[in-house]
Amino acid sequence: MYSSIFRHIMSPVIVGTLLASLPGTGATAGQIGLRADTVEAYIGQTNIQVPIYIDNPLDSVGYFSIHVRLDRPDVCTLRTDLDLAGTLIESWDGANTEVLDFDGIHFSLTGGCYGFFSGCGTRSIPPQSDSLPLIYLPLDVLDSPDTSGGFDLSISVYAEPYSEWLMMPPPFRGPQGEPVGGSYQLVEDSLLFRCMQWEGEDCVDWERVSLPPYDSVEIYSEELWINDLVGDTSVIHINRRPCGDMNKDYLVDLSDLILLVNYLFMGGPPPYDPTLANVDGSSDGAIDLSDLIRLVGFLFSGGPGLQCL
């Protein structure tokens, strides 16, 4: 009875020691990893898709639980409308794939397709890497009035380590619900006890001690699941909106020329941002024929570049 209680007290220390002594992410055979791509985006652009990849070299994955954290929630927000098209879990439609606990900075994302979830069967991601993304994280970059320059932001994607003793659930499960992506390791340790009260030859009050003298020693072994912290960070380059983009599609092409012609001569709607339509480098901010000429030259005859002041 005493030893059972003391094992629970000791276990977090043991787990922490083992995690600290293991090699880094990816060094353990069979370790499941997460990777995030670098993405280019524009200020004010919405529904940017950031691909997140999973590397599962040995195990099929039927369930995952990952976490996402933004470093710049003031200029970027995560959306919760996940689109599974073109992902490894596209066929999991109907499975439990959802965003949990979204607070604007951090969210948890789970997807499950093992037997526990109804209507899904036991579909799983077979061992693979460098394939389709596990998911696309959708995000919006706020439409800041400041178009003077770009900046970088990052999104951290990670899985919590699995520990039975710390009651942390497994971040990855196989098709049958079993934890995958880590391994069991045999842990041996000893506990020392000193008797605080003898009654004859019987001890009625034990206390655990860390140093001799002691009256009893228990040597025990436990199998612990070791699952490194895995994760990656996506750097997102946020660029200023392109000079010459009249219709806010972040491209400069014929459609912008058409919009400008309609605006100048046909009473059409104005460019969405006047500073991006004043492409001739003039400082007066006027949008007129000289901007049209500059845009035509740029698009069709190798004229000078567009310049928005």
Ligand SMILES: [Ca+2]
């Ligand atoms: Ca455009």
Ligand SMILES: [Ca+2]
């Ligand atoms: Ca102008």
